[in-house]
Amino acid sequence: MRELEERIKQDGRVLNQDVLKVDTFLNHQVDPMLMQKIGHEFYKYFQDYPITKILTVESSGIAPAILTGLEFQVPVIFARKHRSITMNKDLYVADVYSFTKKVANKISIAKTFLNSQDHVLIIDDFLANGQAVSGLTEIIQQAGAHLEGVGIVIEKTFQKGRQLIDQQQIPILSLARISGFQNGKVIFTEK
Numbered sequence: 001m002r003e004l005e006e007r008i009k010q011d012g013r014v015l016n017q018d019v020l021k022v023d024t025f026l027n028h029q030v031d032p033m034l035m036q037k038i039g040h041e042f043y044k045y046f047q048d049y050p051i052t053k054i055l056t057v058e059s060s061g062i063a064p065a066i067l068t069g070l071e072f073q074v075p076v077i078f079a080r081k082h083r084s085i086t087m088n089k090d091l092y093v094a095d096v097y098s099f100t101k102k103v104a105n106k107i108s109i110a111k112t113f114l115n116s117q118d119h120v121l122i123i124d125d126f127l128a129n130g131q132a133v134s135g136l137t138e139i140i141q142q143a144g145a146h147l148e149g150v151g152i153v154i155e156k157t158f159q160k161g162r163q164l165i166d167q168q169q170i171p172i173l174s175l176a177r178i179s180g181f182q183n184g185k186v187i188f189t190e191k
């Protein structure tokens with residue numbers, strides 16, 4: 001997505017070897033006009049899939065997920081994060097380890113919001129190590145629902161998330177694909 005790449009070049013800040021800060025339009029301040037276009041891109045790609053729910057994780061996945069749900073005219077569910085959680089029969093729960101933040105979290109959604117009739121599109125802001133997508137996939141399995149695809153705003157192709165998704169042959173669309181950082185500049189993968 002050309003406009004997104006331009007925005008990353010203009011506003012993104014490379015923090016270290018593998019972290020890109022995009023606080024001005026995605027992770028802190030949010031640009032709703034850009035999010036709307038992002039939602040539309042995901043819709044164009046997945047419109048022939050029988051999507052009934054959009055699934056993401058709080059907090060930064062919510063903005064792109066909402067605008068995608070608006071395009072599909074379906075509900076958006078965001079999994080909640082917990083440092084620890086006691087057994088609760090009303091929740092689907094999965095583990096998510098953040099390599100970036102070095103913390104283990106559990107994510108959960110209430111069982112009432114997902115069932116075996118659902119066809120789910122996962123949306124997230126970043127694909128790095130794929131832990132968020134793995135956790136969401138596990139929750140979809142627990143619900144007996146169908147995972148139709150994954151939509152990612154910014155993918156870092158040099159981390160292992162993409163491989164994890166490809167191994168499971170899940171349809172995926174990433175709107176910007178970053179192959180690395182060089183001298184503080186973002187290098188996009190060739191199309």
Ligand code: G4P
Nearest residue numbers: 019020021058059060098099100126127128129130131132
């Ligand atoms: P993974 O889900 O692909 O395994 O990601 P990882 O554990 O590496 O990342 C943990 C958190 O860091 C996630 O946000 C993820 O979106 C975010 N993240 C990963 N790489 C980058 C990056 O290059 N730049 C930025 N800005 N964020 C990155 P989170 O902990 O779920 O936080 P939230 O922002 O959604 O609340």
Ligand code: NA
Nearest residue numbers: 060061125126
């Ligand atoms: Na995220």
Ligand code: NA
Nearest residue numbers: 027060125126
């Ligand atoms: Na994030």
